[in-house]
Amino acid sequence: MFYQGSILKRSVTILGPIVALLLSGLVSSAFGEEGAAKLTADSVQLNLNYVWTLIAAFLVFFMQAGFALVEAGFTRAKNACNIIMKNLMDFSVGAVAFFAIGFALMFGTSSTSLGVGSTGFFLSDFAREGDPWVYAFFMFQVVFCATAATIVSGAMAERAKFSTYLIFSALISAVIYPVFGSFAWGSLYKGSGFLERLGFIDFAGSTVVHSVGGWAALVGAWMLGPRTGKYTQGKKPRPIPGHSIPLAALGVFILFFGWFGFNAGSTTTGDSSIALISVNTALAAATGAIGAMVTTWVILKKPDIGMTLNGCLAGLVAITAGCANVTPVSALIIGLAAGVVVVFSVTFFDKRGVDDPVGAISVHGVCGAWGTLAAGLFDMNGFALKTVLVQLLGIGTAFIWTVAASFVLFGVLKVTLGIRVSLEEEFAGLDYGEHKASAYPEFATALIGGGAPFASPTDLEMKTEASIQGKKISPKEELHESKA
Amino acid sequence: MFYQGSILKRSVTILGPIVALLLSGLVSSAFGEEGAAKLTADSVQLNLNYVWTLIAAFLVFFMQAGFALVEAGFTRAKNACNIIMKNLMDFSVGAVAFFAIGFALMFGTSSTSLGVGSTGFFLSDFAREGDPWVYAFFMFQVVFCATAATIVSGAMAERAKFSTYLIFSALISAVIYPVFGSFAWGSLYKGSGFLERLGFIDFAGSTVVHSVGGWAALVGAWMLGPRTGKYTQGKKPRPIPGHSIPLAALGVFILFFGWFGFNAGSTTTGDSSIALISVNTALAAATGAIGAMVTTWVILKKPDIGMTLNGCLAGLVAITAGCANVTPVSALIIGLAAGVVVVFSVTFFDKRGVDDPVGAISVHGVCGAWGTLAAGLFDMNGFALKTVLVQLLGIGTAFIWTVAASFVLFGVLKVTLGIRVSLEEEFAGLDYGEHKASAYPEFATALIGGGAPFASPTDLEMKTEASIQGKKISPKEELHESKA
């Protein structure tokens, strides 16, 4: 009696008339007029699900900060403001686009057998229904969508035009991500996708979120062409060192932290299953970092920090699909393999002329695919060839859909508005060119680069060039290998 | 039976004799001797409320890191240690002051009709009562109080004397914030304020926390006078660029993350109402950023990063009052408007001679007022003129109380101890002057500034001046327009 009384008193005292209105008016809740008198274990569990799902969503949101830092840290100081703006806008523009369109495509009732939805734009027909769960579910899904979108900015860093990028970012959130999402996850709400009907396992989105982001990044990086100075005349890649490893590392720690919400929160239910998921997540990240570190130590004779950071993320991406259906020992193996794979994958793309400044394609695309496959291979319910085949189907569908859709989208943008900044702007830095800004106005950044000749000469000097000398400077032609 | 047994076993095994004592001694809880045998849905919901409220409080606490970074990033390197110390002390000194005095004024039983409390100093008469809820509630409130206090440091950055600032910080936490808080929120515990009795809507504190902080910041910035070099002799404002946009941006992401706790946690109840609040919070922040970006893009021809970051915060401040009583579509509009307003507001104060290095007055004061008004205008229970008038009354009361109280407080401090550092110290940087410290001892910061003549010449050189040449150097008089 004491506690019930206390709850009543508090809920009235604390929430006051505003919430009372809320409860009776907009939403019908466990604390509605009759409800308050009759809390049941079921209604409390439902409340617990709200709390858990939303806290997990907040953690996933925080991953945006992690992405911003990783991408800023792994690129040059002269582009830091720009990459941060792109990350902030991935969420801002993406959230609005997903609210308006994407959520409906992904989770609305579908009239086709593929599963793409066609009801519920602007959450319109959901809100009337009375069940506030749609808000909790939307909140969790919108931060997932933002994650997929933000992956792309890293691979396109230091040369993608800001205005066009915003359009792309809006469309990946409104269309590209939700359409594939509806195939695999539509039935989490009102939809029903063909992949989930086949038994496709992608618990928290190795494919749905990470591979989709990674393959869109691949198309983007490829269509943009490499950063000027990234390749020698003989097409040999040259490293362009990122300007702040501590910021990049902080980004990785933040992503790791947020990933617990990403994986464990995907239950959207606060129950005992979240424990195993969390353990698997932590262990795979750990072995991912170890795997990449050891691989570079063997190959390069030194434990490479950039790769180790990528390896940690690779482990996280890889466990995302199977975090709920593999054992901890399997998680150790899945993460370790991802850490090894990511090192070779980064080098592979680098050599093929795809310039991905942060390793997004390898971390999210390749390791997302690996993780999805692994969720089938290591399924703790036993190995089944059918499951593995369905996993491969899902991986392949994601690749084809995303590459095709991104290709069309970037292609149209390229021939219409242009997707790449001018050479002068690239030299001067996108901070100046796109935002007339400096990330670190008080610090002298090196004008004389290391290995990458255009790593820095471009800096402040070029800003001036760009600003006073009109359109075109003509640095000797052969030095530049801009492709876009 | 299984689970009940398991809980019993665990609670005994895990918590051991210490907690057993705790339970029987200090607090009476659902796990007390009899309690354990009879968990009810009500008592579990109560526990859930504890968990939710405390986690939300932790998130709000983390906003302190966000404020510290935004303020450090938007000011010069030579003052970075000082602004960080001020932020750390806002919490440290403020928490003690609120514990000792503020909480009692805000939430104690009141003998006047205004609502200011007069019982419960040092939580004294609460603890005896036996209900540990007071601790959870205090925890949530103390981080709110710290937020209000820390807003002020940004507007007064780069010139406010550290020792006097500490006194001010203690008093805003002990008196200025709690008194107004008691008007609007007293009844959340034992008080009863006149504004809440009139139906004032300020769910999570656009006015109670942000405007109060913002208006105190206004008085502080105005009484201090602008930073030396901020205005030309013709009184035209000159920008003094902040030293690290990446740190400032990280601060904004952290604030955004913490804000979910700020708004949704204000239910202090873990139920379904937190979902809508979270969605509104995210959407308003998104459109706030978009609003500011587009506005600067139109006016200045470039999307300005500093303003976009401010715009995101402006959206968050604005949705704080109405996050629980407006629809998501309204949230989009409220945030968008805040993003536009903040750009004009920053410029307005800048031109009027109020030097606010981080935009605190505009973000928290002005957009807090806008958000409070918007909570009335967009009330999803329908528009009512009375509600809007009450909102205006609340906004006005906050302004008058805070400006008056701050004016007296800063006035007294100014004529007694002084509120501004000496010109030499300002040149040398407050890091050296107040703390004899360097934020970045290994990095050469530019001695030759950009637009702001004293942006940097002041640096290391002036430290030496200040340290070896006794009290006063006399740089040519006309160069300095210090007003305080």
Next chain:
Amino acid sequence: MFYQGSILKRSVTILGPIVALLLSGLVSSAFGEEGAAKLTADSVQLNLNYVWTLIAAFLVFFMQAGFALVEAGFTRAKNACNIIMKNLMDFSVGAVAFFAIGFALMFGTSSTSLGVGSTGFFLSDFAREGDPWVYAFFMFQVVFCATAATIVSGAMAERAKFSTYLIFSALISAVIYPVFGSFAWGSLYKGSGFLERLGFIDFAGSTVVHSVGGWAALVGAWMLGPRTGKYTQGKKPRPIPGHSIPLAALGVFILFFGWFGFNAGSTTTGDSSIALISVNTALAAATGAIGAMVTTWVILKKPDIGMTLNGCLAGLVAITAGCANVTPVSALIIGLAAGVVVVFSVTFFDKRGVDDPVGAISVHGVCGAWGTLAAGLFDMNGFALKTVLVQLLGIGTAFIWTVAASFVLFGVLKVTLGIRVSLEEEFAGLDYGEHKASAYPEFATALIGGGAPFASPTDLEMKTEASIQGKKISPKEELHESKA
């Protein structure tokens, strides 16, 4: 009825077949086939305990980022990559080691009266049992273990060999920490330690985690010898300023944030007791910061920022033992004392020739001991000499065990593999020597140091020395006082 139906529908819709398998297969849960129909208050409370414990574990995990930043910020730029790698590996290697061995030693069934466990390696015999709580409990414990391990890296920063450090890090997680942990906390799971049987109070680990980490740090720092240039020929200590106070401060804020999970999460039960714990945690941190600030202000005439940051952490460490059994007013005192103590302790070790770049020994070792004692002295159940004596026994046991074990371990490593980098590598920086990396390749760091002659000359120049001139350069002998 409505809600129950809704839960059923959602749990089926959302979780799909995967989770269904999970539930029936691996774990038996409240949502199992029959379970779903019969949620009880007990089962919901159990779910709440899962949610609370895991969220707290995530917060504690995030402290890893805090440690990395504090340690990087308080050391020189040329060693930033290395210290970050060490922190990342403390978790990565440590988590695997604790999973494989440590958890079994700490919490397995014990056949001796000391309490060290001997069952459950690789969580093997736990998983079969069916209760998924072991995963939640492991998750919480593994992040504690990582905390203890990571403390050590700070004290050994800027000179400890990376490869050997990894071995040490694995062994502290696999053996040193778990063995002592089993004495004090074994019965939280299946063990039964001699200290807990005596009534030793260390609620969240002032001794178990922090002192153990701190004393291992002491042995490590002592056996390594000081950084070259740290002491004059007359053995007078010289400060070697850290390269980024803002990063260090951000680290402290993150640690403070994570500490709420550390202390309040140690209930592993979501109930009302977490409120008092949180309040105590916040207040002790606040007075810790104030205590250190005032102490330096009195002694050094200026409020020292580095010490104030250490003071905040000292307050947190100190309240960790007694956070659940002291009153808020006691917490204020405990924190304040810790803040004062840490200042003198740092100076003490500095003068004694123990070079601890970040103050880890004083913050974690000394203040951990103080906090453990204080948990006895300020016990709100009343003062009892016996309790205090048991506390002293626990403090002493931790010291003896950790110092002895670390001494043997470091001793063996020193004579076999070596624990310190070469003088050339130390000059060039461990970033170059161990990882061939630069933390900030675009920023010119000062070649001309302040007080510490080798603060910087070592930088880029020495990298070259080290790389081109084979093994040994011979800077004039008398300049170097390397001891290891």
Next chain:
Amino acid sequence: MKKIECIIKPYRIDDVRDGLNGIGVPGMTISEIRGFGRQKGHSELYRGAEYAVDFVPKIKIEVVVPDSMVEQVLETVIANGQTGKIGDGKIFVLPVEESIRIRTGESGEDSL
């Protein structure tokens, strides 16, 4: 032609530069240097201990002018750089044998 090197206090740079522009100096080159001289450095605190920062930050201006302008440059620098306090700095005059403008290849005083 002469090269005039001026070591000045950083916060005088704006005035000195404006002064030199005023007398028609065609260009100049500026760098940040650390000075040791009569004016001594200062001390800082780090985690409870004090240490000396023994240099003083200064700015070096290098300007090459025809012999005829030397006198005027010296006067201008002194007028604008002087505060009368220790540490105001030095001016050194060095001979220059040739000057070339890279853009055009012009040489001699025309190239300045």
Next chain:
Amino acid sequence: MKKIECIIKPYRIDDVRDGLNGIGVPGMTISEIRGFGRQKGHSELYRGAEYAVDFVPKIKIEVVVPDSMVEQVLETVIANGQTGKIGDGKIFVLPVEESIRIRTGESGEDSL
């Protein structure tokens, strides 16, 4: 011996350095400086307001060579540093009376 000081555009540094290495210049010293001249700076935005960054970043190369090499060095710097745009920079030639190699104590042209 002469000391040749070249102020060039930063992004020409790789070519100029390679050119000088090509003609057998034994060594050189490079620093980052800020130039004021015909080429003007640019403006930036900060939180909604515009401000001028009035200098242009440049690189200074200092190379000391025997008198016999001076001509060749000048030609090489012009050839590699020239873009034909305002702001290409200057070359100044100054007399050097003595040069010493610290490692060996050798002096004169042998020490270069």
Next chain:
Amino acid sequence: MKKIECIIKPYRIDDVRDGLNGIGVPGMTISEIRGFGRQKGHSELYRGAEYAVDFVPKIKIEVVVPDSMVEQVLETVIANGQTGKIGDGKIFVLPVEESIRIRTGESGEDSL
């Protein structure tokens, strides 16, 4: 008067400076530069790939002294800057025609 420019290894700076103070040099100016010469740079790793950092960091000391002190300065710099390894650096001596102390306007050797 002569201006003596010394390019030395960064970690020799404390000794060289103390040496020069010891013989009564009234002041000096120090800057951080990047050297190219016989001593070559090194390579670093970044995300799995190697790249060359082709310069070597050096410190430049500039000190202007009366002709009578030149010899002593040279000896002191050599004595304190020498390690005997490649890359110890150079000393260049340049003529100075005039020196002025900005604070007082004094000129000639008195101004040093």
